[in-house]
Amino acid sequence: MTNAAAHDVTHHVPEPMLADYAAGRLGYSFSVAVAAHVSLCDECRARLAAHEAAGGAVLETLPPAPVSGDLMARVMARLDDPAAAPPAPPAPSGIFPGAVMAALKGQPPRWRKLGMGIRQSILHAGGDGSLRLLYIPPGRAVPDHGHGGQELTLVLQGAFHDETGRFGVGDIEVADESLEHTPIAEEGEPCICLAATDAPLRFSSLIPRVLQPIFRI
Structure with missing residues (x-):
């Protein structure tokens, strides 16, 4: 590990x-x-x-x-x-x-494409929130978004940066309703993160908002 x-x-x-x-x-x-x-x-x-x-x-x-x-x-x-x-x-x-x-039940992630090379694997989704793995290719950005509640993002591989700073392996970003940001994976190896939320994200662009119910983000 x-x-x-x-x-x-x-x-x-x-x-x-x-x-x-x-x-x-x-x-x-x-x-x-x-x-x-x-x-x-x-x-x-x-x-x-x-x-x-x-x-x-x-x-x-x-x-x-x-x-x-x-x-x-x-x-x-x-x-x-x-x-x-x-x-x-x-x-x-x-x-x-x-x-x-344990959340993966000992199995490899089941990745699903979100577009632009970004993938996700949903580990849990329910009334208490969601838990997912995110795979972000080097140099790619997650669409600009805010938060309806809290979001914890833990870096497991690679790194990303946004308006608040840089996050490498082991770092955890705590976001709330006050933060709107655009996380960008750094060059090098893909950035893989664990993301936990207690409310849906708020996307700025139309296409992510339209696809949001399909991808459950």
């Missing part, structure tokens, strides 16, 4: 979002994006551990809750049941962290 530690990861998950992830308050799509970034970023991994430690300390201060008399016996019985053991998380593969491989 690409070693993001060899790169300068300079764009991180905001502190409130990392706290929500530690507490289990993020939706599926954002949780996968944050988990993938954390696996590539030493700084955010350390910050997440601090949030989890703080949460554990809070739990220790809570009064004990009453439990049924047979709880211990039921727990011990489950420990002896091989089916109760959780499956091991998928291992990283190529450029894809374990969290992305």
Whole structure:
């Protein structure tokens, strides 16, 4: 897998979002994006551990809750049941962290052409938002767009730049309703990103708006 530690990861998950992830308050799509970034970023991994430690300390201060008399016996019985053991998380593969491989169910991406050489593979789409992989050829731009909500974009290969700066492997861009931008893949290898959204994008040009329902973006 690409070693993001060899790169300068300079764009991180905001502190409130990392706290929500530690507490289990993020939706599926954002949780996968944050988990993938954390696996590539030493700084955010350390910050997440601090949030989890703080949460554990809070739990220790809570009064004990009453439990049924047979709880211990039921727990011990489950420990002896091989089916109760959780499956091991998928291992990283190529450029894809374990969290992305889990969303892919261990299979290669199923790319669909969007035009101009850009492709996408939808990993999740539902009322809580969407999760997709984007493949952007070198030098190509994603059409200018704004956001109806939040969007997290994690770079897995290559790099892109937009009005806010440059994003390389391991970097995550957090966009909201205030940002309208035109991401452009840098020259070299294709840029592959993981994008999580909680609302549809707002495209400036007519053709992307017409195709938006078909491509579910």
